[in-house]
Amino acid sequence: MESKAKYYFQIATTSGVPIYRQIIDQVKILIATKKLPKGEFLPSVRQVATELEINPMTASKAYSLLEKEGVLEFVRGQGMKVKESDLPGESLEQMENEIMPLLNEVVAKSKQLSLRPNRIIEMLKSLLKEIGNE
Amino acid sequence: MSDHIVEVKNVSKSFNGKIVLNGLTLNVPKGSVFGLLGKNGSGKTTLIKCLLGLLKPHKGDVVTIGDNPLKLKNETKEKLGYVPQSDRIYPWLTVRQAINYTASFYSDWDVELVNKLVSAWELKDTDKVGLMSEGQVQKLSIILSLGHKPELLVFDEPVASLDPTARRQFIKMILDLVADRECTVFFSTHITTDLERVADRVALLKDGKIDFCGELDELKDEVKRLKVTSSDPITGNIDVEGVLSCEILNNEAVISVRGFNERMKKELEDKYKGEVSVENLNLEEIFLELNR
Numbered sequence: 001m002e003s004k005a006k007y008y009f010q011i012a013t014t015s016g017v018p019i020y021r022q023i024i025d026q027v028k029i030l031i032a033t034k035k036l037p038k039g040e041f042l043p044s045v046r047q048v049a050t051e052l053e054i055n056p057m058t059a060s061k062a063y064s065l066l067e068k069e070g071v072l073e074f075v076r077g078q079g080m081k082v083k084e085s086d087l088p089g090e091s092l093e094q095m096e097n098e099i100m101p102l103l104n105e106v107v108a109k110s111k112q113l114s115l116r117p118n119r120i121i122e123m124l125k126s127l128l129k130e131i132g133n134e
Numbered sequence: 135m136s137d138h139i140v141e142v143k144n145v146s147k148s149f150n151g152k153i154v155l156n157g158l159t160l161n162v163p164k165g166s167v168f169g170l171l172g173k174n175g176s177g178k179t180t181l182i183k184c185l186l187g188l189l190k191p192h193k194g195d196v197v198t199i200g201d202n203p204l205k206l207k208n209e210t211k212e213k214l215g216y217v218p219q220s221d222r223i224y225p226w227l228t229v230r231q232a233i234n235y236t237a238s239f240y241s242d243w244d245v246e247l248v249n250k251l252v253s254a255w256e257l258k259d260t261d262k263v264g265l266m267s268e269g270q271v272q273k274l275s276i277i278l279s280l281g282h283k284p285e286l287l288v289f290d291e292p293v294a295s296l297d298p299t300a301r302r303q304f305i306k307m308i309l310d311l312v313a314d315r316e317c318t319v320f321f322s323t324h325i326t327t328d329l330e331r332v333a334d335r336v337a338l339l340k341d342g343k344i345d346f347c348g349e350l351d352e353l354k355d356e357v358k359r360l361k362v363t364s365s366d367p368i369t370g371n372i373d374v375e376g377v378l379s380c381e382i383l384n385n386e387a388v389i390s391v392r393g394f395n396e397r398m399k400k401e402l403e404d405k406y407k408g409e410v411s412v413e414n415l416n417l418e419e420i421f422l423e424l425n426r
Contacts, residue, residue, distance in 0.1 A: 013331045016414025018351035046313055053305055055167055056313045057334040061351075104411060 005043040005051040008036070019054055023062035028071065031082055033131055041081045042072065138197075139164045139286050139318045140185055145194030146342075147180055154180045155191070156342030162320055162335075167312055169329040169350075170322040172339030173425055178322040179219060181339065182290050185320075186216055199286055212240060215284035219291045221275035225264025229257050229274060233281070240282035251277045254303060269295040276304065280311075287311070289321035293328055301325075305332050326417040336417075338424055345424060346392075350417070357420045358394040359413040362387040364406035374402060378423045390415075390423045 009026050011019055030036040045063060049056035063080050066072040073083045110120050140162035147155040154177040162168050172178045183189040184196055187203030196203050201210040223232050229252065237243040252259070255273045263271060272295045279287060293301045309332060311317045323329055329336065330350070337347040346353055362372065364385045372380050376393040385408070391398065394412070402410045415423065 014327050014416045014418070016354060016416045016419070018354045019330075020351055049309055049313060050306070053302070053309060053331055055309065055332050055334045057166075058351075101412070108411075 005048040008043065009048070009052060011052050011054060013054070019058050020062040020065070023048070023059065024066055027062070027066055031071065036082050038082050038084050041075075041079050044079050137164055138162055139199055140320065141195075141197040142181070142185065143195045145181075145184060145191045145196060147177075147184060147189065147191045153342055155184070157194070158339075158343050160337055160344050160347060162318060164318055165312065165316060166318055166335045167308060167333050168318070168320045169333035169336045170320065170339060171324065171326070171329065171336055171421060172322070173324070176339045177342060178339055179290055182288060182320075182322060186214070186288060212242075212282060213285040215279035215282070215287040217272070217275045217279045217287075217289045217292055219294070220268070221271060223263045223271060223274060223278070225262070227263050228259065229261050229263065229266075230259035232263055232274060232278065236278045237281055242283060243281050244283050245281075248277055248281045251280070251307065255300060267295075269297060269300065272296060273300060285317060287317065287319045287321075289319070291323055292321050293323060293325055301328060308332055324421075326421055330417045338421070340425065353420060354414065354417070356394055357390065357392045357415055357423060359388065359390050359415055359419075359423075360394075360399070360402065361411045361413065362389065362402055362406050362408060363410075364408035366407070368406065372402075374398060379426055392424070 008030060009023060011022055013019065015022070017025075027036065027042070036042070042063070043051070045056055045060045048054070048059040052059075063072060067074055067080065071083060072080045074080055106120065110117075138161040140160070142158060142160040145155050145158045146153070158177075158181065160181075170178055170181070180189060184191050185198050185203060187196075187198070187206055190204060198206070199210050199213050201207055206214070224235075227235065233248060233252070237245075237248075251273075255277070257270060257274060257277075261270075263274065266274070272292070276289070276292060279289075293304055296304060305328060308319055312319060319332075333350055335348065336350050336353060338345040346356075357378075362368070364387070367385045368382050368387050371377075372382070372387050372389050374389070374391065375398075376391045378390040378392060380387060380389045387406075399410050399412065
């Protein structure tokens with residue numbers, strides 16, 4: 001249980017991305033990569049706040065938005081856990097919209113570095129293989 | 135009582151004809167960690183002193199913990215903790231004497247918390263205040279403001295003289311306070327990285343008024359830097375609502391905007407027949423953009 005929050009989340013407080021959104025994104029990634037299995041309990045708001053040294057309201061905002069989205073489920077007296085039932089999956093378009101800006105960045109950077117497109121695709125493929133998504 | 139622990143309405147204050155606060159309105163919700171940002175000389179300290187009744191506004195109303203700050207009742211003072219920018223604690227007292235002296239004014243004093251902080255911040259009971267460094271005095275001053283378990287803590291540039299270790303401890307302490315009990319923290323600073331960690335709300339003080347007031351996350355969602363890549367060379371300034379700054383080079387433009395939304399992005403894409411990429415800004419960058 002010790003420093004669970006620090007193990008799950010890496011928060012960049014000076015990033016332009018609001019902290020609550022960083023938590024939301026990271027919870028989703030942890031679930032997608034099975035690091036947070038279904039039914040697993042997340043560290044409490046209090047734990048997240050004190051361990052990551054962020055405002056408790058921020059942590060609680062992230063959790064409640066995730067609950068609203070149907071990703072997490074609140075169990076009285078026990079806390080937030082990853083929902084047992086299948087996630088109400090985002091639509092393909094939504095998911096594509098989410099990933100597009102990141103891909104744009106990759107494209108822009110590889111242009112700057114004059115990396116061959118094929119090389120980028122290879123790199124992406126091997127990364128995808130790593131998380132067993134292929 | 136309302137949900138606001140501090141209410142400031144249309145407050146104006148000038149010194150020798152120089153206007154510092156100009157019809158300023160601000161509400162501080164109960165239980166928030168509220169950061170007040172502004173350049174040097176923007177009036178942060180003046181505003182804080184008006185909240186506490188240390189200065190009298192020329193115009194407008196202030197309500198602090200449901201009370202008139204110019205005539206604070208004793209019971210209201212018991213709920214209030216304040217650390218000024220540079221505190222003058224009697225230099226001939228030792229750390230312990232200063233603590234005991236302050237404690238004697240209050241009906242309820244948290245000995246445990248005070249002692250915990252004294253040792254965490256490595257202050258020595260027997261040290262004379264007059265011989266301590268500015269940072270050490272600031273630590274003591276913060277400790278003294280907490281002992282009576284105030285409902286509202288007001289800090290004017292609390293971390294200015296603290297080293298990074300003490301700054302982190304200070305932040306942790308604030309977070310413990312707001313997590314454990316009903317406590318509102320209102321502080322001014324220009325060290326934006328600290329603010330980003332703890333504050334859930336911020337207000338930007340500019341030209342005697344509040345330029346932005348709301349959740350820190352909202353501010354980050356609202357102020358963005360956009361890179362417009364057009365198919366043709368861009369001439370003239372980028373014309374879109376809320377532009378803060380604009381730099382154009384051939385067919386590329388980098389602009390900062392406030393009030394960003396997806397519609398704005400689409401509008402720009404259509405207008406300049408090109409691509410618009412959105413860059414997030416951290417609080418320091420936002421501060422710089424809004425103070426241009």
